[in-house]
Amino acid sequence: MKPRGGRGGGSEQPAVRKGPWTAEEDEVLLRHVREHGPREWSSIRSKGLLPRTGKSCRLRWVNKLRPDLKTGCKFSAEEERVVLELQAQFGNKWARIATYLPGRTDNDVKNFWSTRQKRLARLLRAPMPRRRPGKQSCGASSSHAYELPAPKSPCMEMIPFQETTTTHRIGESSSSSQEPTTANQHTAAAHFPGAYGLPPPPIPLPIMHAGAERGSSGACPTTALLLPYGSGTGNPVNGVDPLVFVDPAASPEPLEVVPRGPFFGLDDAYVHAGRALHGDVGGVRFDDLPPETFDFFELPHLPAFPPPFPPPPPSPSDQL
DNA sequence: AAAAGATGCAACCGCTCCCCG
């Protein structure tokens, strides 16, 4: 795709400033929005109001200065659930997903998802390439992934989300030609046929507790010799296999279903079982669980169809 | 207490879409 040459072609503007915004810049930007609305971003620079690009101004407004933003609070369980369901349905359409979450921006959703993805990848014993020593690139220099002791799969970094990144594309005649590409970026390399069939190692798995603080403090609560096991039977509603714990030493039979949560979009039909064992976990969020909790989750199979979701609500206030 | 690692988030970049002349 050829770059649009004339971009920023005003050219006689002061040098574009990048990096963190100052309070003064915010104030100027807010004033502009008050006077002109959240439009005409480019004019901010062309008028010499700020040495920022229109894109930068727009981003600052959308992500930080908009008055209706929920800043500084983590995603609630409900928000988390919505993100998961919508991601499964729409794919990485963060802006679209964000329209269902008042006060959240596409960047918020994107970051939330990314964080979650990284954590799951790590928890599944697929160490993400360290960012400090070099930029991450799945598989590109995959030596890290191959350091895995277990015969899992190469490049498992993206595995945890195969089910979701793929889900929405099945049966979705997407209007966006970019979706499959995006999906492939995450899932193609994550093709790991062996992982689904591999029995997990016999390592104690902590029992989840609602409200448990997140963190890898290792302060995991009680543990039990419960291992995750994909039932392979499929979710009757959305096609996603439930996560089932089994104790292979005692019995090959599934012991319990992992309580629903925001994790893999499990259907409510599977929630009650978890509640029966662990109490009501409806409010448990991904962040609330000890990472070890997920260490040996088996991955659900791909759903056959994207779950339904109601039509988008009226667009939130992008205006003042 | 210090160092190393992990995490979360703000911001930038590249690309596409869409409107307008």
Add this chain to the structure above:
DNA sequence: CCGGGGAGCGGTTGCATCTTT
């Protein structure tokens, strides 16, 4: 109809902060 430019979106990166060792 076509091309230019603005706006928007998704992916990526940099860095400050928090946590763990």
